[in-house]
Amino acid sequence: MESVGAAQDSAHPVYRDALTVLREAGVPALIGGAFAFESYTGIVRQTKDLDLFVRPRDSERLLRTLAQAGYRTELRFPHWLGKAWKEDASIDVIFSSGNGLCTVDDGWFTHAPPAVVLGLDVALTPAEETIWSKAFVMERNRYDGGDIAHLLRARARWLDWPRLLSRFNRHWRVLFSHVVLFGFIYPDQRLRVPDWFMREMLRRMEQDMLSLPADRRVCQGTLLSWSQYLVHIERGEYEDARLAPRGSLNPDDTAHVTAVLGREQAEGDPQKNGAGDGRDAREAEPHYDPGEAHAA
Known part of the structure; x- marks a missing residue:
């Protein structure tokens, strides 16, 4: 199995160190982000x-294990995201999503495919959960729909579509919107x-045309x-769809998100403001690997 992350980067030794530290400590974690994206798509x-x-x-x-190994750590958002730093390398520790919907559970690990990243044997976030978590990122300055189109182009034939649909549950319209755009893009x-x-999506759309929803006071845009x-x-x-009982967040969670991301937006932080989900946005423009996607 060819290794993902072959292109050299000054942060790669730190990443290898962190992965080794976590493995030796027995802390289970999945690799997502650019490395999983490369494995699935070849980009x-x-x-x-x-x-x-x-x-x-x-x-x-x-986070505690990395801190003991000399990393600086922070619980950036208690409902969703931690961070760790060493030298010029940054690590996102993700256990849910900004909107509180895409919590990492045992299913992520059950369906995680093996891969080699930076020369190490690891497990990736499943393609289905990768699509699920990216589908709700629709900020003015960050939209992950392009990533989903690439993932569908590379993996649609092998996706567990029933499981993918079950992840979206009552938010199936979000998934359908990306699939419709996929057909437009490719x-x-x-x-x-x-x-x-x-056919199932069209059946649901037709059913929705017959009546308005009972819950008419909710705005689900805050999930995006x-x-x-x-x-x-x-x-x-x-009313905010992120808040209980419709969602899983409480007013303190949403207020913290608004305060932190609003402050960074006002300050124009080049390391953080570029990512609509509050994570550092320092990815360069992608290029295509001449070979096939490793996980195809």
């Missing part, structure tokens, strides 16, 4: 971030999407962007 991105996905119950242990690839899936729909919440026109 190489130079990145200064290593994305580690971990169950919530293991997040503090992971017209010759449309038939890679299962016929039953498209932390900032672009706040005006409706602040004016009292709608």
Whole structure:
């Protein structure tokens, strides 16, 4: 199995060190982000971030283990994201998503494919969960729909579509929107999407045309962007879909997201403001690997 991350980067030795430290400590984590994307699609991105996905119950242990190994650590958002740094390398420790929907659970690990990253045997975030977590990132300054189109082009034939649909659950419209755009972006690839899936989506759309939802006070835009729909919440026109009982977050969680990301947006932080989900955005433009995707 060919190794992902063959292109040399000054941060790679730090990433290898962190992965080795965690393995020796017995802390389970999955590799996501640019390295998983390269493995699935063959598209190489130079990145200064290593994305580690971990169950919530293991997040503090992971951060503590890295801290004991000399890394600076921070629990950036208690419901979602921690960070670690060493030298010029940054590590994202992800255990949910900014909107609180995509919590890392045992299923991520059950379906995680093996890979070789930076010369180490690891497990990747499953393609289905990668699509699920990326699908809700629709900020003004970050949109992950392009990544999803690339993933569908590379992996649609091998996806577990029933499991993917179950991940989205009542938010199936978000998945369908990306699949529709996939057919627009790559017209010759449309038939890679299962016929039953498209028919089921059209059936649901037709059913929705018959009546309005019972829950008419909710704005679900906050599940896609932390900032672009706040005006409706602040004016009292709608209720925030991120908050319980509709979602899993509490007012302190959403207030913290708004305060931190709003401050960084106002300051124009070049290392953080570029990422709509509050993570460092330092990825260079991608280029295509001349070979096939490693996980295809």
